[in-house]
Amino acid sequence: MINGPVENEARAALENIERRRQQIVAMINIPWWYWGSVGIGWIALGAITDLHNPWATSGGTLLFGAAHASIAWRVLDGRHGSGQLSVRANLVSRHVPFYVLGGLIALAALTALFATVLTMHHVGHPVTISSVFVAIIVIIGGPLFMAAVRRHAAQTITS
């Protein structure tokens, strides 16, 4: 039978291991500059759309999409938030990039809906105003979403 110091030592070692895992889980994140860039890009795209120039709108949308695609694959998995480490894939939900992209698509629809309402009320620069509103959601909501991802990952590894 095992008891006394050996058992206590084993328990302490397992607690230590758990604490270290939680330190790595705390590093799951999408860099702050990603949310900032998406927010600024969103407002810029809204302002371009308000110019009512289809070429500028199409070009801006293409540029925004290309810029997003070039950085998204590196950061959206949430495993490289700090640059000081790469979190192991099994600690982070592999659905995170799909949730973020799904959220951005939903916010694009919200931007269009809000801009339509503003247009109906004859408000000037409706897409720009709508984009500012959505950019604030992105900049505040992005980090909040990643905090929820971290909480979920912490609960998953302890259960």
Place this chain on the structure above:
Amino acid sequence: MTVEPRFDELIHPSTRLSIVALLASADWIDFAFVRDHLKLSDSALSKQFATLEEAGYIAIERTVIKHRRRVQVRLTPSGRQAFDGHVAALQAIVSLSPTADLPVD
């Protein structure tokens, strides 16, 4: 996959266990991250890394990015196997103890 419990004397000391536990949850980690999170000096951490590297448990990669020296450390497959076996051994010790949690009806 079932892991065979195997108590590893090399990993078990508290500092080394902390280092390996951090590395086990990451693909790679910067030297500075481990040093700062375990509150160790550069020399103390280097010594522990040397022991683990000698045992073949970790691999150390030194690179220079934008004139800055960077040291990245990762667990090798044999290091990961040893860590998993050690965790299984610790769990076995705890589960065999008379004070282990009993199932609740």
